[in-house]
Amino acid sequence: xxxGNIGRASSVSNDEGRAASTGALRVNVLRLSGPCERxxxxxxxxxxxxxxxxxxxWSMLVxxxxxxxxxxxxxxxxxxxxxxxxxxxxxxxxLQRSGLVDRTxxxxxxxxxxxxxxxxxxxxxxxxxxxxxxSSEHRTEVRRQQxxxxxxxxxxx
Amino acid sequence: xxxGNIGRASSVSNDEGRAASTGALRVNVLRLSGPCERxxxxxxxxxxxxxxxxxxxWSMLVxxxxxxxxxxxxxxxxxxxxxxxxxxxxxxxxLQRSGLVDRTxxxxxxxxxxxxxxxxxxxxxxxxxxxxxxSSEHRTEVRRQQxxxxxxxxxxx
DNA sequence: CGGCATCCTAACAGATACTG
DNA sequence: CAGTATCTGTTAGGATGCCG
Numbered sequence: 001x002x003x004g005n006i007g008r009a010s011s012v013s014n015d016e017g018r019a020a021s022t023g024a025l026r027v028n029v030l031r032l033s034g035p036c037e038r039x040x041x042x043x044x045x046x047x048x049x050x051x052x053x054x055x056x057x058w059s060m061l062v063x064x065x066x067x068x069x070x071x072x073x074x075x076x077x078x079x080x081x082x083x084x085x086x087x088x089x090x091x092x093x094x095l096q097r098s099g100l101v102d103r104t105x106x107x108x109x110x111x112x113x114x115x116x117x118x119x120x121x122x123x124x125x126x127x128x129x130x131x132x133x134x135s136s137e138h139r140t141e142v143r144r145q146q147x148x149x150x151x152x153x154x155x156x157x
Numbered sequence: 158x159x160x161g162n163i164g165r166a167s168s169v170s171n172d173e174g175r176a177a178s179t180g181a182l183r184v185n186v187l188r189l190s191g192p193c194e195r196x197x198x199x200x201x202x203x204x205x206x207x208x209x210x211x212x213x214x215w216s217m218l219v220x221x222x223x224x225x226x227x228x229x230x231x232x233x234x235x236x237x238x239x240x241x242x243x244x245x246x247x248x249x250x251x252l253q254r255s256g257l258v259d260r261t262x263x264x265x266x267x268x269x270x271x272x273x274x275x276x277x278x279x280x281x282x283x284x285x286x287x288x289x290x291x292s293s294e295h296r297t298e299v300r301r302q303q304x305x306x307x308x309x310x311x312x313x314x
Numbered sequence: 315c316g317g318c319a320t321c322c323t324a325a326c327a328g329a330t331a332c333t334g
Numbered sequence: 335c336a337g338t339a340t341c342t343g344t345t346a347g348g349a350t351g352c353c354g
Binding site for chain 2 (some may be wrong): 038039042043044046047048049050051053055057061064065067068082087096097098099100120121123124125126127128129130131132133134135138140141142144145146149151
Protein backbone atom coordinates (compact mmCIF):
# COMPACT_ATOMS: atom_id res chain seq x y z
CA UNK A 1 0.00 0.00 0.00
CA UNK A 2 1.03 3.53 -0.51
CA UNK A 3 -0.33 6.14 1.77
CA GLY A 4 -3.05 5.83 4.27
CA ASN A 5 -3.02 2.28 5.27
CA ILE A 6 -5.02 3.75 8.04
CA GLY A 7 -7.56 1.36 9.39
CA ARG A 8 -7.86 -2.09 8.00
CA ALA A 9 -8.59 -2.01 4.31
CA SER A 10 -12.34 -2.11 4.17
CA SER A 11 -13.06 -5.64 3.25
CA VAL A 12 -15.51 -5.63 0.39
CA SER A 13 -17.21 -3.38 -2.08
CA ASN A 14 -20.92 -3.87 -2.05
CA ASP A 15 -23.17 -2.75 -4.83
CA GLU A 16 -24.57 0.66 -4.12
CA GLY A 17 -24.03 2.39 -0.84
CA ARG A 18 -26.19 0.04 1.10
CA ALA A 19 -23.17 -1.65 2.62
CA ALA A 20 -24.64 -4.71 4.20
CA SER A 21 -23.23 -5.45 7.61
CA THR A 22 -19.60 -5.89 6.80
CA GLY A 23 -18.02 -6.51 10.14
CA ALA A 24 -15.55 -3.74 9.44
CA LEU A 25 -14.94 -0.52 11.29
CA ARG A 26 -18.35 0.67 12.26
CA VAL A 27 -19.70 3.32 14.49
CA ASN A 28 -22.84 2.29 16.24
CA VAL A 29 -24.53 5.59 16.57
CA LEU A 30 -25.89 6.25 19.99
CA ARG A 31 -29.46 7.28 20.58
CA LEU A 32 -29.28 9.01 23.87
CA SER A 33 -30.48 12.51 24.45
CA GLY A 34 -29.89 14.86 21.59
CA PRO A 35 -31.73 14.72 18.32
CA CYS A 36 -29.83 14.18 15.11
CA GLU A 37 -31.53 13.91 11.79
CA ARG A 38 -28.74 13.52 9.35
CA UNK A 39 -25.92 11.42 10.70
CA UNK A 40 -26.25 7.78 9.85
CA UNK A 41 -24.11 4.98 11.18
CA UNK A 42 -23.12 4.08 7.64
CA UNK A 43 -21.53 7.50 7.35
CA UNK A 44 -18.77 6.26 9.58
CA UNK A 45 -17.66 3.78 6.96
CA UNK A 46 -17.74 6.44 4.31
CA UNK A 47 -15.71 8.79 6.43
CA UNK A 48 -13.17 6.06 6.99
CA UNK A 49 -12.95 5.61 3.23
CA UNK A 50 -12.40 9.22 2.17
CA UNK A 51 -9.90 9.58 4.95
CA UNK A 52 -8.06 6.64 3.50
CA UNK A 53 -8.38 8.29 0.13
CA UNK A 54 -7.51 11.92 0.73
CA UNK A 55 -7.04 12.19 4.47
CA UNK A 56 -3.29 12.15 4.22
CA UNK A 57 -1.07 15.16 4.37
CA TRP A 58 -0.93 16.11 0.70
CA SER A 59 -3.73 14.65 -1.41
CA MET A 60 -6.18 17.49 -0.94
CA LEU A 61 -3.51 20.06 -1.60
CA VAL A 62 -2.51 18.38 -4.83
CA UNK A 63 -6.13 18.19 -5.90
CA UNK A 64 -6.49 21.84 -5.05
CA UNK A 65 -3.43 22.76 -7.05
CA UNK A 66 -4.74 20.80 -10.01
CA UNK A 67 -8.08 22.53 -9.70
CA UNK A 68 -6.48 25.49 -11.40
CA UNK A 69 -5.68 23.42 -14.44
CA UNK A 70 -3.30 20.81 -15.73
CA UNK A 71 0.21 20.92 -14.41
CA UNK A 72 3.53 19.24 -14.88
CA UNK A 73 5.39 17.41 -12.18
CA UNK A 74 7.79 20.27 -11.61
CA UNK A 75 4.94 22.78 -11.61
CA UNK A 76 3.34 20.94 -8.75
CA UNK A 77 6.66 20.71 -7.00
CA UNK A 78 7.04 24.46 -7.02
CA UNK A 79 3.34 25.09 -6.45
CA UNK A 80 3.50 23.18 -3.19
CA UNK A 81 6.88 24.22 -1.87
CA UNK A 82 6.69 22.25 1.35
CA UNK A 83 6.22 18.88 -0.30
CA UNK A 84 9.16 16.61 -0.93
CA UNK A 85 9.63 14.97 -4.31
CA UNK A 86 9.12 11.64 -2.70
CA UNK A 87 5.75 12.57 -1.27
CA UNK A 88 4.66 14.29 -4.45
CA UNK A 89 5.41 11.16 -6.42
CA UNK A 90 3.68 8.95 -3.89
CA UNK A 91 0.66 11.19 -3.65
CA UNK A 92 0.25 11.49 -7.40
CA UNK A 93 0.48 7.77 -7.85
CA UNK A 94 -1.97 7.24 -5.08
CA LEU A 95 -4.45 9.66 -6.62
CA GLN A 96 -3.91 8.23 -10.03
CA ARG A 97 -4.55 4.74 -8.79
CA SER A 98 -7.87 5.82 -7.35
CA GLY A 99 -8.88 7.52 -10.56
CA LEU A 100 -8.85 11.05 -9.19
CA VAL A 101 -5.96 12.23 -11.31
CA ASP A 102 -4.86 11.57 -14.87
CA ARG A 103 -1.28 11.29 -15.98
CA THR A 104 -0.23 11.84 -19.58
CA UNK A 105 3.37 11.42 -20.59
CA UNK A 106 4.57 12.92 -23.86
CA UNK A 107 7.34 11.02 -25.60
CA UNK A 108 9.59 13.99 -26.11
CA UNK A 109 13.10 14.99 -25.22
CA UNK A 110 13.23 16.25 -22.57
CA UNK A 111 10.28 14.28 -21.25
CA UNK A 112 7.10 16.08 -20.36
CA UNK A 113 4.33 14.78 -18.09
CA UNK A 114 1.04 16.48 -17.46
CA UNK A 115 -1.26 15.81 -14.58
CA UNK A 116 -4.92 16.73 -14.53
CA UNK A 117 -8.00 16.10 -12.49
CA UNK A 118 -10.37 13.46 -13.75
CA UNK A 119 -14.11 14.02 -13.56
CA UNK A 120 -14.08 11.97 -10.40
CA UNK A 121 -11.36 14.11 -8.92
CA UNK A 122 -13.10 17.31 -9.88
CA UNK A 123 -16.29 16.08 -8.23
CA UNK A 124 -14.45 16.00 -4.94
CA UNK A 125 -13.60 19.67 -5.16
CA UNK A 126 -16.87 20.97 -3.80
CA UNK A 127 -16.58 18.79 -0.71
CA UNK A 128 -13.04 19.97 -0.16
CA UNK A 129 -14.03 23.56 -0.63
CA UNK A 130 -16.76 23.02 1.91
CA UNK A 131 -14.14 22.02 4.41
CA UNK A 132 -11.94 24.93 3.45
CA UNK A 133 -14.86 27.28 3.89
CA UNK A 134 -15.52 25.98 7.36
CA SER A 135 -11.91 26.44 8.26
CA SER A 136 -11.89 29.91 6.82
CA GLU A 137 -14.89 30.88 8.89
CA HIS A 138 -13.96 29.26 12.15
CA ARG A 139 -10.19 29.25 12.31
CA THR A 140 -10.03 32.28 14.53
CA GLU A 141 -12.51 30.79 16.94
CA VAL A 142 -10.62 27.52 17.02
CA ARG A 143 -7.42 29.37 17.83
CA ARG A 144 -9.10 31.22 20.64
CA GLN A 145 -10.40 28.00 22.13
CA GLN A 146 -7.01 26.37 21.94
CA UNK A 147 -5.27 29.29 23.55
CA UNK A 148 -7.82 29.42 26.32
CA UNK A 149 -7.49 25.70 26.92
CA UNK A 150 -3.73 25.87 26.99
CA UNK A 151 -3.76 28.75 29.39
CA UNK A 152 -6.08 27.03 31.84
CA UNK A 153 -4.04 23.88 31.47
CA UNK A 154 -0.88 25.81 32.28
CA UNK A 155 -2.47 27.04 35.49
CA UNK A 156 -2.94 23.54 36.83
CA UNK A 157 0.71 22.80 36.14
CA UNK B 158 1.24 18.10 21.13
CA UNK B 159 -1.45 15.52 20.87
CA UNK B 160 -2.49 14.29 17.52
CA GLY B 161 -1.79 15.72 14.16
CA ASN B 162 1.43 17.50 14.58
CA ILE B 163 1.24 17.17 10.84
CA GLY B 164 2.82 20.08 9.08
CA ARG B 165 4.58 22.74 10.98
CA ALA B 166 2.22 24.45 13.36
CA SER B 167 0.96 27.33 11.32
CA SER B 168 2.96 30.17 12.67
CA VAL B 169 0.55 32.94 13.42
CA SER B 170 -3.13 33.71 13.55
CA ASN B 171 -3.98 36.69 11.50
CA ASP B 172 -7.17 38.61 11.97
CA GLU B 173 -9.77 37.40 9.56
CA GLY B 174 -9.02 34.98 6.82
CA ARG B 175 -6.91 37.33 4.85
CA ALA B 176 -3.74 35.58 5.95
CA ALA B 177 -1.09 37.99 4.88
CA SER B 178 1.88 36.28 3.37
CA THR B 179 2.96 34.14 6.24
CA GLY B 180 5.79 32.16 4.84
CA ALA B 181 4.01 29.02 5.91
CA LEU B 182 2.82 26.15 3.82
CA ARG B 183 1.29 27.66 0.77
CA VAL B 184 0.16 26.40 -2.55
CA ASN B 185 0.83 28.78 -5.34
CA VAL B 186 -2.01 27.94 -7.62
CA LEU B 187 -0.99 27.47 -11.17
CA ARG B 188 -2.67 29.29 -14.00
CA LEU B 189 -2.02 27.13 -16.96
CA SER B 190 -4.72 25.71 -19.14
CA GLY B 191 -7.90 24.76 -17.36
CA PRO B 192 -10.40 27.19 -15.97
CA CYS B 193 -11.14 27.19 -12.29
CA GLU B 194 -13.49 29.60 -10.67
CA ARG B 195 -13.60 28.59 -7.09
CA UNK B 196 -10.27 27.36 -5.83
CA UNK B 197 -8.19 30.02 -4.23
CA UNK B 198 -4.62 29.69 -3.11
CA UNK B 199 -5.63 30.60 0.42
CA UNK B 200 -7.76 27.49 0.47
CA UNK B 201 -4.58 25.50 0.77
CA UNK B 202 -3.86 26.98 4.16
CA UNK B 203 -7.39 26.27 5.29
CA UNK B 204 -7.18 22.70 4.11
CA UNK B 205 -3.97 22.29 6.02
CA UNK B 206 -5.69 23.56 9.12
CA UNK B 207 -8.76 21.34 9.12
CA UNK B 208 -6.56 18.39 8.34
CA UNK B 209 -4.55 19.25 11.40
CA UNK B 210 -7.80 19.56 13.27
CA UNK B 211 -9.83 16.55 12.21
CA UNK B 212 -7.72 14.84 9.57
CA UNK B 213 -6.47 12.21 11.95
CA UNK B 214 -7.76 8.72 12.21
CA TRP B 215 -10.57 9.18 14.72
CA SER B 216 -11.72 12.78 15.13
CA MET B 217 -14.38 12.76 12.47
CA LEU B 218 -15.74 9.47 13.70
CA VAL B 219 -16.01 10.75 17.24
CA UNK B 220 -17.76 13.87 16.00
CA UNK B 221 -20.08 11.68 14.00
CA UNK B 222 -20.86 9.53 16.99
CA UNK B 223 -21.58 12.60 19.07
CA UNK B 224 -23.84 13.92 16.35
CA UNK B 225 -26.45 11.53 17.61
CA UNK B 226 -26.41 13.14 21.00
CA UNK B 227 -24.39 13.39 24.17
CA UNK B 228 -22.53 10.31 25.19
CA UNK B 229 -20.43 8.99 28.01
CA UNK B 230 -16.89 7.83 27.65
CA UNK B 231 -17.84 4.19 27.69
CA UNK B 232 -20.66 4.82 25.24
CA UNK B 233 -18.19 6.17 22.74
CA UNK B 234 -15.88 3.30 23.44
CA UNK B 235 -18.53 0.79 22.49
CA UNK B 236 -19.91 2.96 19.71
CA UNK B 237 -16.55 2.95 17.96
CA UNK B 238 -15.40 -0.59 18.61
CA UNK B 239 -12.16 -0.30 16.69
CA UNK B 240 -10.78 2.57 18.75
CA UNK B 241 -8.51 1.94 21.69
CA UNK B 242 -9.14 3.67 24.99
CA UNK B 243 -5.88 5.47 24.58
CA UNK B 244 -6.84 6.96 21.24
CA UNK B 245 -10.34 7.77 22.42
CA UNK B 246 -8.90 9.71 25.33
CA UNK B 247 -6.39 11.49 23.14
CA UNK B 248 -8.94 12.32 20.47
CA UNK B 249 -11.47 13.63 22.95
CA UNK B 250 -8.88 15.81 24.63
CA UNK B 251 -7.76 17.06 21.27
CA LEU B 252 -11.30 17.93 20.20
CA GLN B 253 -12.02 19.49 23.54
CA ARG B 254 -8.95 21.67 23.32
CA SER B 255 -10.09 23.00 19.97
CA GLY B 256 -13.54 23.73 21.27
CA LEU B 257 -15.36 21.18 19.16
CA VAL B 258 -16.43 19.01 22.06
CA ASP B 259 -17.60 19.74 25.58
CA ARG B 260 -16.81 17.63 28.58
CA THR B 261 -18.92 17.65 31.71
CA UNK B 262 -17.94 15.58 34.69
CA UNK B 263 -20.48 14.83 37.40
CA UNK B 264 -19.11 14.44 40.89
CA UNK B 265 -20.82 11.19 41.64
CA UNK B 266 -19.84 7.71 42.65
CA UNK B 267 -19.26 6.05 40.34
CA UNK B 268 -18.10 9.00 38.27
CA UNK B 269 -19.99 10.00 35.17
CA UNK B 270 -18.68 12.09 32.31
CA UNK B 271 -20.70 13.30 29.37
CA UNK B 272 -19.32 14.47 26.10
CA UNK B 273 -21.24 16.61 23.66
CA UNK B 274 -20.68 18.60 20.54
CA UNK B 275 -20.30 22.31 20.94
CA UNK B 276 -21.90 24.65 18.45
CA UNK B 277 -18.59 24.87 16.75
CA UNK B 278 -18.34 21.11 16.53
CA UNK B 279 -21.87 20.78 15.24
CA UNK B 280 -21.15 23.35 12.55
CA UNK B 281 -18.53 21.01 11.15
CA UNK B 282 -21.06 18.26 10.66
CA UNK B 283 -22.38 19.44 7.35
CA UNK B 284 -18.92 19.58 5.85
CA UNK B 285 -18.20 16.10 7.11
CA UNK B 286 -21.47 14.82 5.77
CA UNK B 287 -20.61 16.36 2.44
CA UNK B 288 -17.50 14.25 2.37
CA UNK B 289 -19.41 11.18 3.46
CA UNK B 290 -21.93 11.79 0.71
CA UNK B 291 -19.21 11.97 -1.89
CA SER B 292 -17.74 8.75 -0.62
CA SER B 293 -21.13 7.09 -0.61
CA GLU B 294 -21.71 8.09 -4.21
CA HIS B 295 -18.32 7.36 -5.62
CA ARG B 296 -16.89 4.54 -3.57
CA THR B 297 -17.78 1.92 -6.12
CA GLU B 298 -16.16 3.89 -8.90
CA VAL B 299 -13.05 4.43 -6.85
CA ARG B 300 -12.83 0.72 -6.18
CA ARG B 301 -13.17 -0.03 -9.86
CA GLN B 302 -10.39 2.38 -10.72
CA GLN B 303 -8.11 0.93 -8.10
CA UNK B 304 -8.73 -2.62 -9.25
CA UNK B 305 -8.13 -1.68 -12.84
CA UNK B 306 -4.92 0.11 -11.93
CA UNK B 307 -3.69 -2.79 -9.85
CA UNK B 308 -4.46 -5.24 -12.61
CA UNK B 309 -2.59 -3.29 -15.23
CA UNK B 310 0.26 -2.79 -12.79
CA UNK B 311 0.38 -6.52 -12.20
CA UNK B 312 0.75 -7.12 -15.92
CA UNK B 313 3.95 -5.14 -16.07
CA UNK B 314 5.36 -7.18 -13.22
C1' DC C 315 12.82 16.50 -16.69
C1' DG C 316 10.54 13.19 -14.01
C1' DG C 317 10.92 10.13 -11.40
C1' DC C 318 12.40 5.52 -8.24
C1' DA C 319 15.35 3.45 -4.48
C1' DT C 320 17.43 3.84 -0.09
C1' DC C 321 18.14 5.30 4.53
C1' DC C 322 16.39 7.35 8.59
C1' DT C 323 13.54 9.53 12.23
C1' DA C 324 9.47 11.19 14.61
C1' DA C 325 4.95 10.12 15.36
C1' DC C 326 0.97 7.47 15.38
C1' DA C 327 -1.24 3.99 17.34
C1' DG C 328 -2.08 -0.84 19.77
C1' DA C 329 -1.73 -3.71 24.06
C1' DT C 330 -1.49 -4.03 28.66
C1' DA C 331 -1.46 -2.76 33.43
C1' DC C 332 -2.46 0.43 36.99
C1' DT C 333 -5.30 4.41 39.62
C1' DG C 334 -8.90 7.76 41.95
C1' DC D 335 -16.50 4.33 35.55
C1' DA D 336 -13.19 7.01 33.43
C1' DG D 337 -9.38 7.49 32.70
C1' DT D 338 -3.56 7.54 32.99
C1' DA D 339 1.19 5.30 32.31
C1' DT D 340 4.47 2.69 29.91
C1' DC D 341 6.28 -0.04 26.62
C1' DT D 342 6.49 -1.32 21.91
C1' DG D 343 5.83 -1.92 16.85
C1' DT D 344 4.57 0.27 12.56
C1' DT D 345 4.63 3.81 9.19
C1' DA D 346 4.18 8.36 7.32
C1' DG D 347 7.10 11.24 5.54
C1' DG D 348 11.76 13.97 4.92
C1' DA D 349 16.67 13.96 2.72
C1' DT D 350 19.52 12.42 -0.52
C1' DG D 351 21.37 10.19 -4.61
C1' DC D 352 20.96 7.76 -9.00
C1' DC D 353 18.93 6.73 -13.42
C1' DG D 354 16.23 6.72 -18.08
